[in-house]
Amino acid sequence: MFIYYRALLESRETEVISSEELSQLTGFSAAQIRKDLTYFGQFGTPGRGYTIKDLTHQLKGILGIDREWEVALVGMGNMGRALVAYEGLKNQGFNVTQLFDSDPKKIGMFCAGLKIKNIDNLKEEIRNSAARIAILAVPAGAAQSVTNLLLEAGIKAILNFAPTRIIVPDGVNVLNIDITNELTRLSYYLVQPDALKIADDNPAAGTESPEPIA
Ligand code: NAI
Numbered sequence: 001m002f003i004y005y006r007a008l009l010e011s012r013e014t015e016v017i018s019s020e021e022l023s024q025l026t027g028f029s030a031a032q033i034r035k036d037l038t039y040f041g042q043f044g045t046p047g048r049g050y051t052i053k054d055l056t057h058q059l060k061g062i063l064g065i066d067r068e069w070e071v072a073l074v075g076m077g078n079m080g081r082a083l084v085a086y087e088g089l090k091n092q093g094f095n096v097t098q099l100f101d102s103d104p105k106k107i108g109m110f111c112a113g114l115k116i117k118n119i120d121n122l123k124e125e126i127r128n129s130a131a132r133i134a135i136l137a138v139p140a141g142a143a144q145s146v147t148n149l150l151l152e153a154g155i156k157a158i159l160n161f162a163p164t165r166i167i168v169p170d171g172v173n174v175l176n177i178d179i180t181n182e183l184t185r186l187s188y189y190l191v192q193p194d195a196l197k198i199a200d201d202n203p204a205a206g207t208e209s210p211e212p213i214a
Pocket of ligand 1: 074075076077078079080100101102103106119136137138139140142145146160161162163177178179180
């Protein structure tokens, strides 16, 4: 759905788009696109296509990006600082409003206009906020203890950069991000040139659904 949404953003100069045109932009077959969209409802007019404005609006609702999400970020090292400085998050409706760290030298400092708060106050601060998504950018050894604090604070979704699996209860979603995994996939395709390509001409192979972890 996000790939379709991005393709629609690139097609804004036209009013209507057909599933064949969407197919050219995304690499998915027109039949697959129609099937995917039908799963969520009746969009578009047969023989005419989809009104870009309406479908964009619908997809935003389906993806949950028709609103602004408050996000808490824990770990203000290299990764945390790079993420909070990234304008794309806010532009897409993910507003980082809370920063936490355990390093006394960092606590109280400002980053991207936000004060870095003490991890000891995380529960109280997050409970008093609307944040339900957290980004975890702490070392692997601290990941589970910070996760436990986030869970107690009411966080329901975690984007985990730490190179370790974190355990969460049912009803909480974790997405693990690991650049080395992705680079390994690329190196695999370099040494196994006959393997199924993952590049743009085969988008389905390069897109995996988020992994709900119980
Ligand atoms: P870093 O060492 O620069 O920053 C880690 C920060 O976490 C520090 O500010 C530290 O004070 C803070 N911290 C440590 N324990 C804490 C705790 N209990 N509570 C709150 N804050 C705590 O590390 P860097 O380079 O920013 O990496 C952060 C994490 O992201 C690491 O786990 C690293 O392995 C991972 N990483 C993941 C990548 C990926 O592709 N997923 C790429 C690069 C790093």
